[in-house]
Amino acid sequence: MKVQRTKNRKGRMKTGAYEYVHMPEHPFATKKGYVMEHRLVMEKHLGRYLHPDEIVHHKNRNSIDNRIENLSLLDQREHSRNHKSPDVKWGFLESEQWLTEQYTNLNRTPNSIAEELGCCHQAVRLALQRFGLREIPQESKPHPPILHPELHDEKWLREKLETMSQKQVADMLGCRSSLVCLYRKRFGIELRVKHPKEVAFPEVKNKEWLEEHCQTMSQTAIAELLGCDRTLVSQWMRKFKIKTKFINQYPKKG
Numbered sequence: 001m002k003v004q005r006t007k008n009r010k011g012r013m014k015t016g017a018y019e020y021v022h023m024p025e026h027p028f029a030t031k032k033g034y035v036m037e038h039r040l041v042m043e044k045h046l047g048r049y050l051h052p053d054e055i056v057h058h059k060n061r062n063s064i065d066n067r068i069e070n071l072s073l074l075d076q077r078e079h080s081r082n083h084k085s086p087d088v089k090w091g092f093l094e095s096e097q098w099l100t101e102q103y104t105n106l107n108r109t110p111n112s113i114a115e116e117l118g119c120c121h122q123a124v125r126l127a128l129q130r131f132g133l134r135e136i137p138q139e140s141k142p143h144p145p146i147l148h149p150e151l152h153d154e155k156w157l158r159e160k161l162e163t164m165s166q167k168q169v170a171d172m173l174g175c176r177s178s179l180v181c182l183y184r185k186r187f188g189i190e191l192r193v194k195h196p197k198e199v200a201f202p203e204v205k206n207k208e209w210l211e212e213h214c215q216t217m218s219q220t221a222i223a224e225l226l227g228c229d230r231t232l233v234s235q236w237m238r239k240f241k242i243k244t245k246f247i248n249q250y251p252k253k254g
Contacts, residue, residue, distance in 0.1 A: 059072060073126055
């Protein structure tokens with residue numbers, strides 16, 4: 001179904017149920033340079049541009065009644081909830097005196113005020129911010145303790161990595177070596193001592209040596225010769241793009 005568009009006054013247009021004003025210099029204007037009139041009214045009232053997530057709600061459900069007294073600023077969730085609950089007492093959120101009495105003098109929380117009015121706490125918070133009322137500090141959960149605080153000490157970590165590998169430092173702290181690696185790179189520390197597993201089986205990492213043995217041996221035989229796992233040999237063969245004509249022989253089951 002096509003939306004009916006009618007131009008009534010110069011620079012104005014009605015599309016569907018909303019009034020639009022031609023303002024191409026507006027940062028959130030449409031491709032044709034139009035902006036919803038009720039959003040312009042709220043922006044003028046607040047003295048700032050509205051964020052795209054902020055929604056201007058018509059209290060009396062009349063979408064062309066764009067008087068500031070008929071508008072309230074909501075988020076997407078609260079706006080959807082409001083249309084499902086038409087009995088929300090929006091008038092109290094527009095009363096600075098009532099909000100000051102409830103929030104500042106009676107020390108009520110936004111949650112309790114929202115429960116009384118039938119809206120969510122975010123609508124109350126927006127109203128408090130609109131009138132410049134500061135929120136009462138709430139007790140927050142204690143910050144979780146820092147795990148492995150030694151890793152946050154650059155001097156300590158640099159000293160340990162002079163004589164130890166990342167794996168050895170991780171085993172000492174009871175953490176993963178990837179965490180040690182993360183802080184090592186963050187502090188720009190060069191790795192001087194490698195873990196034994198990182199330097200084991202240097203032959204398999206030698207392309208010439210591996211090509212020579214693949215001419216007469218299978219992956220399984222090379223692995224048995226080095227005392228390593230066959231997957232390590234297979235990994236470096238794929239990396240060097242080496243092929244062998246020998247079939248791996250696996251022990252028979254049973």
